[in-house]
Amino acid sequence: MQDQTPNHQDAYAPAEIAVRVRQAGRVKAELPLAELLVLAVLAGAFIALGSAFFTVAVTGSTLPFGITRLIGGLAFCLGLILVVVAGAELFTGNVLIVMAWASRLVSTRRLIRSWSAAYVGNLIGAVATAVVVYWSGAWSFADAKVGGSALAIAVAKAELPFVRAFFLGVLCNALVCLAVWLCFSARSTTDRILCVLFPITAFVAMGFEHSIANMYFLGLGLLLRAEPAALAAAALPAERLAALSWQGFFGNLVPVTLGNLVGGGVLVATTYWFAYLRGR
Numbered sequence: 001m002q003d004q005t006p007n008h009q010d011a012y013a014p015a016e017i018a019v020r021v022r023q024a025g026r027v028k029a030e031l032p033l034a035e036l037l038v039l040a041v042l043a044g045a046f047i048a049l050g051s052a053f054f055t056v057a058v059t060g061s062t063l064p065f066g067i068t069r070l071i072g073g074l075a076f077c078l079g080l081i082l083v084v085v086a087g088a089e090l091f092t093g094n095v096l097i098v099m100a101w102a103s104r105l106v107s108t109r110r111l112i113r114s115w116s117a118a119y120v121g122n123l124i125g126a127v128a129t130a131v132v133v134y135w136s137g138a139w140s141f142a143d144a145k146v147g148g149s150a151l152a153i154a155v156a157k158a159e160l161p162f163v164r165a166f167f168l169g170v171l172c173n174a175l176v177c178l179a180v181w182l183c184f185s186a187r188s189t190t191d192r193i194l195c196v197l198f199p200i201t202a203f204v205a206m207g208f209e210h211s212i213a214n215m216y217f218l219g220l221g222l223l224l225r226a227e228p229a230a231l232a233a234a235a236l237p238a239e240r241l242a243a244l245s246w247q248g249f250f251g252n253l254v255p256v257t258l259g260n261l262v263g264g265g266v267l268v269a270t271t272y273w274f275a276y277l278r279g280r
Contacts, residue, residue, distance in 0.1 A: 011185040011191065012187075013185075021096050021099050021181060021269075023100070025096060025101070026106055029111060029113075030110070036089055036114065040089040040091070040117060040120070041124050042087075043083050043089050044121060044122035044125025044212055046086070046125075047080070047125075047210070048130060048213075048215075050078040052133055054072045055149050055150050056141070069205040069206075070205050076204045077196055084183050084196060091260075092173050092260050094118050095115075095177060095265045096181070098265045099277065126213075131219070133220060134223040143229075148231075148235070151230050151231065152234050157248075163255070166259040166262075168209035169209045169211065170259040171259075172203045172210050172259070173261070173262075174268055176210065176263075176264065183195045211253055211257040214252055222244060222246070
């Protein structure tokens with residue numbers, strides 16, 4: 001007779017993941033505001049560090065475009081690995097609280113409070129890290145080519161039209177929330193790291209837009225506009241550099257944030273809630 005005893009080394013099944021994500025959403029929504037803000041600042045800093053690693057990894061690459069983006073995506077994974085293993089509150093991942101909200105375990109007020117605090121904390125952490133990277137002079141490495149890359153990344157993001165930025169944000173957070181979803185299947189730190197690698201590498205390699213990472217990229221770009229060495233390394237025409245402004249900063253963050261909400265909240269959280277938790 002076959003042994004029917006559950007193997008507690010196996011990953012959690014999708015229906016179990018749904019219950020775990022819903023319960024985690026309830027806990028996150030009830031965090032004290034001070035704790036939530038501190039953890040959100042950490043998450044913004046972690047994502048910014050992954051973004052800085054990405055910038056260095058792609059700078060000066062002579063490899064084919066796809067391979068360069070693949071390497072950059074792997075480097076960027078540092079950010080979400082730090083969030084899920086070290087512990088932090090990331091707005092884009094916290095969109096999954098929708099599952100607890102849909103089950104009426106979290107009020108609309110609590111949902112908005114959680115998202116708002118996480119977003120503000122992420123903004124503080126990401127922009128503060130951009131300032132520290134700028135002050136450190138790390139952008140001047142490789143004859144300021146790192147700074148040139150950072151400027152080019154920021155300009156490209158600031159130039160995105162609203163609709164395109166929105167849909168790139170949708171695609172991004174579908175993959176980010178799937179990465180977080182997969183982490184709830186994990187039973188070890190190694191499992192969690194592996195769950196992060198492929199979805200996050202994919203969204204970065206394909207050029208999708210992450211609101212929290214963009215806080216860092218655009219923030220650093222705004223600081224580097226005044227650095228002649230970075231401007232020379234970027235070699236961008238003045239008309240393109242003009243897009244990199246505070247208007248460009250918020251002009252990117254608004255559609256990307258909205259897209260991130262739809263990608264994670266509708267395509268992942270609502271879909272899985274309907275599949276596994278509706279009526280439960």
